[in-house]
Amino acid sequence: xxxxxxxxxxxxxxxxxxxxxxxxxxxxxxxxxxxxxxxxxxxxxxxxxxxxxxxxxxxxxxxxxxxxxxxxxxxxxxxxxxxxxxxxxxxxxxxxxxxxxxxxxxxxxxxxxxxxxxxxxxxxxxxxxxxxxxxxxxxxxxxxxxxxxxxxxxxxxxxxxxxxxxxxxxxxxxxxxxxxxxxxxxxxxxxxxxxxxxxxxxxxxxxxxxxxxxxxxxxxxxxxxxxxxxxxxxxxxxxxxxxxxxxxxxxxxxxxxxxxxxxxxxxxxxxxxxxxxxxxxxxxxxxxx
Amino acid sequence: xxxxxxxxxxxxxxxxxxxxxxxxxxxxxxxxxxxxxxxxxxxxxxxxxxxxxxxxxxxxxxxxxxxxxxxxxxxxxxxxxxxxxxxxxxxxxxxxxxxxxxxxxxxxxxxxxxxxxxxxxxxxxxxxxxxxxxxxxxxxxxxxxxxxxxxxxxxxxxxxxxxxxxxxxxxxxxxxxxxxxxxxxxxxxxxxxxxxxxxxxxxxxxxxxxxxxxxxxxxxxxxxxxxxxxxxxxxxxxxxxxxxxxxxxxxxxxx
Ligand SMILES: Nc1ncnc2c1ncn2[C@@H]1O[C@H](COP(=O)(O)OP(=O)(O)O)[C@@H](O)[C@H]1O
Ligand SMILES: [Mg+2]
Numbered sequence: 001x002x003x004x005x006x007x008x009x010x011x012x013x014x015x016x017x018x019x020x021x022x023x024x025x026x027x028x029x030x031x032x033x034x035x036x037x038x039x040x041x042x043x044x045x046x047x048x049x050x051x052x053x054x055x056x057x058x059x060x061x062x063x064x065x066x067x068x069x070x071x072x073x074x075x076x077x078x079x080x081x082x083x084x085x086x087x088x089x090x091x092x093x094x095x096x097x098x099x100x101x102x103x104x105x106x107x108x109x110x111x112x113x114x115x116x117x118x119x120x121x122x123x124x125x126x127x128x129x130x131x132x133x134x135x136x137x138x139x140x141x142x143x144x145x146x147x148x149x150x151x152x153x154x155x156x157x158x159x160x161x162x163x164x165x166x167x168x169x170x171x172x173x174x175x176x177x178x179x180x181x182x183x184x185x186x187x188x189x190x191x192x193x194x195x196x197x198x199x200x201x202x203x204x205x206x207x208x209x210x211x212x213x214x215x216x217x218x219x220x221x222x223x224x225x226x227x228x229x230x231x232x233x234x235x236x237x238x239x240x241x242x243x244x245x246x247x248x249x250x251x252x253x254x255x256x257x258x259x260x261x262x263x264x265x266x267x268x269x270x271x272x273x274x275x276x277x278x279x280x281x282x283x284x285x286x287x288x289x
Numbered sequence: 290x291x292x293x294x295x296x297x298x299x300x301x302x303x304x305x306x307x308x309x310x311x312x313x314x315x316x317x318x319x320x321x322x323x324x325x326x327x328x329x330x331x332x333x334x335x336x337x338x339x340x341x342x343x344x345x346x347x348x349x350x351x352x353x354x355x356x357x358x359x360x361x362x363x364x365x366x367x368x369x370x371x372x373x374x375x376x377x378x379x380x381x382x383x384x385x386x387x388x389x390x391x392x393x394x395x396x397x398x399x400x401x402x403x404x405x406x407x408x409x410x411x412x413x414x415x416x417x418x419x420x421x422x423x424x425x426x427x428x429x430x431x432x433x434x435x436x437x438x439x440x441x442x443x444x445x446x447x448x449x450x451x452x453x454x455x456x457x458x459x460x461x462x463x464x465x466x467x468x469x470x471x472x473x474x475x476x477x478x479x480x481x482x483x484x485x486x487x488x489x490x491x492x493x494x495x496x497x498x499x500x501x502x503x504x505x506x507x508x509x510x511x512x513x514x515x516x517x518x519x520x521x522x523x524x525x526x527x528x529x530x531x532x533x534x535x536x537x538x539x540x541x542x543x544x
Contacts, residue, residue, distance in 0.1 A: 011471075089429065100348050101348070118453075170383065170385035171383065171387055171388065173343070174381075174385045174450070175387070175397075176343060176346070176374065177341065177343060177374055177376065177378065177379040178372035178375075178378070178397060178398035178453065178454065178457060179372070179373075179375040179398065179401065179402060179457065180371075180397075180398075180401045181371065181401075184401045188401070189387055189388075193388060255387055271459075
């Protein structure tokens, strides 16, 4: 009575075929990532040592470590975070909680979407014009970080807005109906419930800028500067630029050196991503609805 | 005229180009429970949501006519929405406790209107106890006030949603199908609770449940396609409906 008919069998076969082809795509997609990681670890792994991480480059960058570049990249990311988070989060709160759906809001949204599509080299030029020259920061960590911050603002805004929008509308209604103002509603209910999403999203997005080269090349990253920056007004080396330099600009670099640098760079990004994901899991566990 | 809590005069409402309410004229008596019935989409929620102007959130909504609450025009430019919403509380179809503790839920309204002035713990305890006692939830929750409100049963959540309005000392309570998410037992419990609030508060309750309207209200309003068809004492409406369409609806011939 319950045996499969012709049609059942055929449908099942089609379903299996489709599932298999999707699986194939997934494998194809994951392969390059795994190969990259494998090659980096195989070739660059032996480079990684205490000395490599914590000493200065020597011999015209063909030997020694990457300490100034490591510190430079970390500073750039941190300053970029400090610069983009308040602006991005405030803008997202405005757009999500206050803005009415009119032509101005639509233009702003359109601008944000388009800003996300601007190539990073264009951001670099903007950074030179705005931060290096107009605001007279000079080529410095500050100028480079601000350039990175502008570049990541759209994604910060989008990530924040999504977290805000994930807070059920019923909570807002409940507040308004007790006579809460918009700000009271945001401050007491919406933000506390969105903050985990906002923070993790933002860390994730901004840490991606650790790998950017173009926007910092003209605005603050130095080719070779074997000492640490003293303030945000100094230039500094950065891992991404250092990788570019040792791979293409300097003769007689041992083959593993660039792989070592790349491995550290990827390591930093992966580390920040894992922190952010762990943080998200931790906070999700505490969620109250 | 002193005993009229809510009065509307030729009230019309449009969502964009779509007119949802047509010339609504009604007077709701203070201290009574007035139930509002009618088929889905006839504008019950819309009318209710106009009464505390929560509908203002939608910028494509336009209204004409007047709504008076306690003889005050709520569309007067001098009206402060915060004050209006304090006076006119709302309970929703789906219980929507805030993702805070039971205690914090009750104190939420109180605190946002305190203007930074801190109440002592004693005062706060008193507010919490009094509100929860009024909604018959005190015995069940007094030992776990710090627990999250979203872990309560739906019935308890809905009672909490009523309780958290009380510290604001509202005069009118708007309830939009407050029992429709609850099981029969929960419905009965919340209905009983609503009945105990009768007298102290003016209650307007939308319901889909004829039996509920019949046993739990003093007066009844029947709406159809954005118009107010009939407003009479509940006993009259269910025994001798004035309007043929009311009779048809009550008997379940459409809905
Ligand atoms: N936010 C809205 N935007 C546009 N139309 C709406 C909106 N809310 C309700 N309506 C329309 O207004 C009419 C009345 O809806 P509502 O007041 O929710 O009815 P009821 O509560 O009686 O079921 C319906 O036709 C509905 O489609
Ligand atoms: Mg409704």
